[in-house]
Amino acid sequence: MKYYFLLIAFLAITLISCSDDNTTNPPAADPVAYTNADGIKGGMLFDKFWATETGFDQTNANITKLNASADFFRCKQCHAWDLMGRNGSYNNRAPKTTRPNVADRNLRTTASNLTPQALFDAIKKGLGKSRRDISADLSTYDPATNSTIGDQMPDFSKILTDAQIWDIVKFLKTEALDVTKLYDATYSGTYPTGTATYSNIGKDGDATAGNTFYTAKCAICHGADGKQIPNLDGTTGMTVGKFARTKPNELQHKMKFGQLGSSMKATAGTITDFKNLYKALADTTKYPN
Ligand code: HEC
Ligand code: HEC
Numbered sequence: 001m002k003y004y005f006l007l008i009a010f011l012a013i014t015l016i017s018c019s020d021d022n023t024t025n026p027p028a029a030d031p032v033a034y035t036n037a038d039g040i041k042g043g044m045l046f047d048k049f050w051a052t053e054t055g056f057d058q059t060n061a062n063i064t065k066l067n068a069s070a071d072f073f074r075c076k077q078c079h080a081w082d083l084m085g086r087n088g089s090y091n092n093r094a095p096k097t098t099r100p101n102v103a104d105r106n107l108r109t110t111a112s113n114l115t116p117q118a119l120f121d122a123i124k125k126g127l128g129k130s131r132r133d134i135s136a137d138l139s140t141y142d143p144a145t146n147s148t149i150g151d152q153m154p155d156f157s158k159i160l161t162d163a164q165i166w167d168i169v170k171f172l173k174t175e176a177l178d179v180t181k182l183y184d185a186t187y188s189g190t191y192p193t194g195t196a197t198y199s200n201i202g203k204d205g206d207a208t209a210g211n212t213f214y215t216a217k218c219a220i221c222h223g224a225d226g227k228q229i230p231n232l233d234g235t236t237g238m239t240v241g242k243f244a245r246t247k248p249n250e251l252q253h254k255m256k257f258g259q260l261g262s263s264m265k266a267t268a269g270t271i272t273d274f275k276n277l278y279k280a281l282a283d284t285t286k287y288p289n
Contacts, residue, residue: 033166034116040266042171043257045164046075051260054164062134062159069138071099073154075168081253082179083107083172089249091187091194095143100150102191111172119169124157131155177256181271182278183248198248202279205272210280217267218277226287241287244278252278 041054050056050066050073071077077099080090086102095101111119121127132152141150156165179185184200202210215224218240222228226240233243244251252274258266269277281287 030116031120031166033162034120034169037163037166037170039167039170039173039175040257042167042169043175043253044260044266045160045168046079046171046176047253047257048074048076048260049160049164053258053260056164060159065134069098072132072138072141072150076253078103078151078153079105079107080249082249083111083176086191086194088179088187089185089196091189091191091196094192095147095151097141097143100141101143101147103151103153104191107172108176108178111176116166116169116173119172120162120165123165123168124160124162126153126155129153131157134158175256177252177271177274179249179252182252182275185249196249198245201245201248201282202275202277205275205277205279207276207279207283209273210276210278211286213269213273213277214280217269221264226281237289239287239289241281241284242289244281244287245284248278 044051044054048054048070050058050060050063052058066073078101079085080088080093080102082088082090083106084090085105085107086093087104087106090102093099093102110122114122130152132149132154134155136149138150140146160168181203182201183198183203186197186199188195188197218226222240230237230239232238232240233247254264255267255274255277256269258264
């Protein structure tokens, strides 16, 4: 009897060590489609995938619906510019009849935990989660009484090509700026009545280098003091400096991927370039409100 037990124990150990060997094999190479994907275009798709800048087919039969219910389809509405959903800057972005609840997910964490293929599958197939039919009626959405369908992530397998989804995967994994390197933030309270407070804009960045970057990339349109295009964002008195200090969560994306629908195109730069620019824009004398 004792020997049978030893034999079973021996077999079990052998099997465990075999499976250990398997898991220590090098991971499969990245899919070619991921390697070739364009993460800058992915950032634009994340903002508004059907914008002309992304190359989206403007004859797509859903365009009217997308424009009419934009916030139900834009990744950024449900996941936020900082990718942190309701756990970050959008902890106070309450739903209304024209926009859904912000998702309770942190896509930055998701993107770093998942392989490119798994992230692709999560976006395209939903991995068992309910996805909203593209044709779902959103005209009756009401956060208080009728929010279930509207809050669901759309079934993107029906509207994005694989290449577009790979571009988004590339954006999430490699091009999305890590906002914790650009500013400090405290998030308090509970969605949708939370508060986001920003401080230390530009952190340990170099303001001199940031001013040089601003002069080269922004001043031609916004002027040396950031006031040349007035009332940015449709807000009276909004300047580039004020925007950087009050909406650093949003500006980082607009700088790197462009302000879609305007002449402001994507600006190439490293996280250090953008951090330096933030440091410069934190100066209220040089870039006043
Ligand atoms: C209407 C809101 C909404 C929109 C628009 C939306 N999502 Fe989501 N998303 C959600 C919700 C809610 C979840 C969590 C539940 C789930 O997985 O379905 C989610 C989950 C995810 C996940 C899985 C995250 C995890 O940790 O499980 C990824 C990745 C994702 N979304 C990416 C995107 C991308 C990319 C877009 C734009 C192409 C997008 N989402 C648009 C609501 C939305
Ligand atoms: C080619 C001209 C051009 C350049 C270069 C440019 N912008 Fe803009 N920017 C615009 C226009 C046009 C708008 C949109 C104005 C509007 O929609 O009312 C805009 C919008 C903005 C906004 C407001 C965004 C919003 O959500 O409404 C900010 C902030 C901003 N730009 C900062 C910058 C910074 C910082 C740079 C340099 C990295 C820069 N811009 C480069 C033309 C430019």
